[in-house]
Amino acid sequence: MNRIVSVVLGLLILFVLLSSTLFVVDQRQAAVVYSLGEIKEVITEPGLKFKLPPPLQNVVFVDRRVQTLDSPDSRPIFTAEKKSLVIDWLVKWRIVDARQFIRNSGTSMRNLDTRLSPIVQAALNEEVTRRTVRAVLATEREKVMQDVRRRLEEEAKQFGIEIVDVRVKRVDFSSNITEAVYNRMKSERVRVANELRSTGSAEGEKIKADADKQREIIIAEAYRDAQKVMGEGDAKASALYAEAFSRDPAFAQFYRSLDAYRSTWRSKNDVIVVDPSSSEFFKALRNGAPSGQGGGAAPSPRK
Numbered sequence: 001m002n003r004i005v006s007v008v009l010g011l012l013i014l015f016v017l018l019s020s021t022l023f024v025v026d027q028r029q030a031a032v033v034y035s036l037g038e039i040k041e042v043i044t045e046p047g048l049k050f051k052l053p054p055p056l057q058n059v060v061f062v063d064r065r066v067q068t069l070d071s072p073d074s075r076p077i078f079t080a081e082k083k084s085l086v087i088d089w090l091v092k093w094r095i096v097d098a099r100q101f102i103r104n105s106g107t108s109m110r111n112l113d114t115r116l117s118p119i120v121q122a123a124l125n126e127e128v129t130r131r132t133v134r135a136v137l138a139t140e141r142e143k144v145m146q147d148v149r150r151r152l153e154e155e156a157k158q159f160g161i162e163i164v165d166v167r168v169k170r171v172d173f174s175s176n177i178t179e180a181v182y183n184r185m186k187s188e189r190v191r192v193a194n195e196l197r198s199t200g201s202a203e204g205e206k207i208k209a210d211a212d213k214q215r216e217i218i219i220a221e222a223y224r225d226a227q228k229v230m231g232e233g234d235a236k237a238s239a240l241y242a243e244a245f246s247r248d249p250a251f252a253q254f255y256r257s258l259d260a261y262r263s264t265w266r267s268k269n270d271v272i273v274v275d276p277s278s279s280e281f282f283k284a285l286r287n288g289a290p291s292g293q294g295g296g297a298a299p300s301p302r303k
Helices: 002-020 098-105 109-128 133-139 141-159 175-247 249-264 280-287
Strands: 022-025 029-035 038-043 047-050 057-063 067-070 076-078 084-095 161-173
Touching (some): 029 098, 057 098, 098 109, 141 161
Antiparallel strands (some): 022 047, 029 038
């Protein structure tokens, strides 16, 4: 029984030892084999590989895929015109020499990002300070990226990496200049708006004055025509009255008296205090209707 247990334990120990000597290299990685703390071999070919069991040999894997380094912060850069620009950039890189990479930056990608960012920023500063704002924004933007990449390719060799691409993501003025530009644009828009309002107000007043003028002219012409028509009507009425009353003056006098009475007593509550026996106002009532018009004695007036 003890012999069986010993055999099983021996097999387990052998299996553990064998498994510690095997490792798999992925095609996206590079395997760095350490022997007693020193780099012995760098394996880039994918597949099943062998090594000595720990602590004689250890394996560390590094990523060989393309990595992205973004600008950590937006620092203003002065152009040849002494204009302050804020530029956001990115750098694409990958490991080509794992041994050199580990010697300079260790196995952490963040260590390389920390060391590479100032180099990229310095190269970009040198390229931008030699150009104008127009060149950086439009005419020489591609050349700026190419020149920065060419500078980084020399620096990248000491890190064991390859620069794949350099891109400028955004170019903008610094916050104080941007605010000044926005304020200037706002002032210009306010000026244009005020000018349009003033022009509109002037046009409105002009249209209103013209409308008032036309209104006065129309009212005056209408009043003139009305007075003319009324005058013609009054003239015709006077002619008709004169012609009609000239035929029978007594009747005309009687008709006018009745019209006066009608105008005086418009309601039952109207009262006039006069002497009907001597007043000329009641002459028609005292005398009655003129001859030939019928009637009889006129009614006595209300006292």
